[in-house]
Amino acid sequence: xxxxxxxxxxxxxxxxxxxxxxxxxxxxxxxxxxxxxxxxxxxxxxxxxxxxxxxxxxxxxxxxxxxxxxxxxxxxxxxxxxxxxxxxxxxxxxxxxxxxxxxxxxxxxxxxxxxxxxxxxxxxxxxxxxxxxxxxxxxxxxxxxxxxxxxxxxxxxxxxxxxxxxxxxxxxxxxxxxxxxxxxxxxxxxxxxxxxxxxxxxxxxxxxxxxxxxxxxxxxxxxxxx
Numbered sequence: 001x002x003x004x005x006x007x008x009x010x011x012x013x014x015x016x017x018x019x020x021x022x023x024x025x026x027x028x029x030x031x032x033x034x035x036x037x038x039x040x041x042x043x044x045x046x047x048x049x050x051x052x053x054x055x056x057x058x059x060x061x062x063x064x065x066x067x068x069x070x071x072x073x074x075x076x077x078x079x080x081x082x083x084x085x086x087x088x089x090x091x092x093x094x095x096x097x098x099x100x101x102x103x104x105x106x107x108x109x110x111x112x113x114x115x116x117x118x119x120x121x122x123x124x125x126x127x128x129x130x131x132x133x134x135x136x137x138x139x140x141x142x143x144x145x146x147x148x149x150x151x152x153x154x155x156x157x158x159x160x161x162x163x164x165x166x167x168x169x170x171x172x173x174x175x176x177x178x179x180x181x182x183x184x185x186x187x188x189x190x191x192x193x194x195x196x197x198x199x200x201x202x203x204x205x206x207x208x209x210x211x212x213x214x215x216x217x218x219x220x221x222x223x224x225x226x
Contacts, residue, residue, distance in 0.1 A: 028189055028191075028218060028219065028220025028221070028222075029089050029090075029091055029218075029220065030089060030090040030091070030216050030217075030218045031087060031088070031089050031090075031216070031218065032061075032088040032089060032090040032095060032125075032214065032216055033060075033061060033088075033214065033215050033216070034060065034061055034064060034088070034123075034156060034158075034212065034213070034214045035058070035059065035060040035061075035212065035213060036058070036059060036166075036168070036210055036211050036212025036213060037056050037057065037058050037059070037210070037211050037212070038056070038057050038058075038059060038166070038201045038203060038208050038209075038210055039054050039055065039056040039057075039208050039209045039210075039211075040054070040055055040201075040203075040206040040207065040208035040209075041053070041054055041055070041208075042055055059166075059212075061087065061088055064088075064123070064158060064166075065082050065086060065088075065097065067158070067160050067164060067203075068082060068107075068122055068160050069081040069082055070160070071160035071161055071162045071164070072115065072162065073111070073113035073114070073115050073116070073120070073160065073161030073162045074111060074122060074160050074161050074162075076114070077111035077112055077113065077161065078105055078111065082097045082103070082105065083099050083101070083103050085099050085100075085101075086098060086099045086103060087099065088107075088123070090125065090216060093108065093125060093126070093127060094106055094107075094108040094109075095107045095108045095122075095123040095124075095125055096108075107121075107122040107123040108121060108122075108123060108124055108125070109121070111161060113161035113162070115161065115162055116161065116162070116163070120159045120160075120161040121157065121159060122158065122159060122160065122161070123156075123157070123158055124155070124156070124157040124158075124159075125154075125155070125156055125195075125214065126154060126155040126156075126157075127151065127154050127172060127195075129151070129152070129153040129154060129155065130151060130152025130153035130154075131151075131152045132149055132150065132151045132152070133149060133150055134147050134148060134149025134150070135147070135148055135149070136148060136149075136176075139180065142180035142181060143178065143180065143181050143187060143224060144178060144179055144180040144181075145176060145177060145178040146176075146177045147174075147175070147176045147177070148173075148174070148175045148176075149173075149174055150171065150172065150173055150174075151171070151172035151173075151174070152171070153169060153170075153171075154169070154170060154171070154172035154195045154197075155167070155168065155169050155195075156168040156195060156197075156212065156214050163202065164202060164203050164204065165200075165201065165202050165203075166199070166201045166203070166210050166212070167199035167200050167201070167210065168195065168197045168198065168199045168210055168212045168214070169197050169198070169199050170195055170196045170197015170198065171195070171196060171197065172193060172194065172195045173193060173194050173196075174191065174192065174193035174194075175191060175192050175193070176189075176190075176191040177189070177190050177191065178190075181224045184223075185223045185224050186221050186222075186223055186224075187221060187222055187223070187224050188219065188220075188221050189219060189220055189221065189222065190218075190219040191216075191217070191218070191219075192215075192216060192217035192218070193215070193216050193217075194213060194214065194215040194216070195213065195214045195215075196212075196213045197211075197212065197213075198210060198211045198212070199212075
């Protein structure tokens with residue numbers, strides 16, 4: 001079947017779309033939330049003892065946007081900074097920064113950094129690595145779907161193009177449902193999901209351990225045509 005998207009809400013949806021169902025490219029617009037902690041080590045010396053200490057700082061969408069805006073590589077490539085009132089949305093596998101005034105920037109595309117003479121992707125969400133298991137039902141007559149599942153490996157990668165990076169690898173959980181197709185060809189979709197994990201970080205010269213979560217939930221509609 002062929003799908004044509006109708007956006008009915010600006011909310012977040014599942015991190016994973018099952019193959020053979022509504023394709024991610026025709027998914028609803030979904031608001032994305034990323035939060036976590038960055039832990040790094042500091043040391044001091046007072047003869048004859050050296051003392052090490054772990055310092056932990058938290059981050060969220062606001063801090064991530066600031067990290068990108070503080071990067072000349074990113075703002076030069078984009079041509080402007082992300083507005084302070086912007087938020088992150090997920091459309092399929094692409095993360096966008098947007099606001100109610102109409103600002104929009106695809107943060108999952110490649111940007112060129114003249115500083116490091118290479119390409120970087122500001123925010124990349126990879127949702128399809130490793131085995132997937134799920135339970136639920138799919139109706140081949142009405143196209144209705146009800147599904148919950150797990151994906152073995154998913155990723156969140158953040159890179160400002162100036163050697164500041166955050167990488168998270170972890171388990172994805174999702175719940176997805178789609179109503180039967182109405183007489184007018186409209187199908188209502190509701191989905192939610194999360195990626196929880198850990199990884200490496202390198203921020204302002206400090207190497208550290210990242211613990212983070214990306215979460216999503218929301219609803220919308222698509223029209224379905226044979």
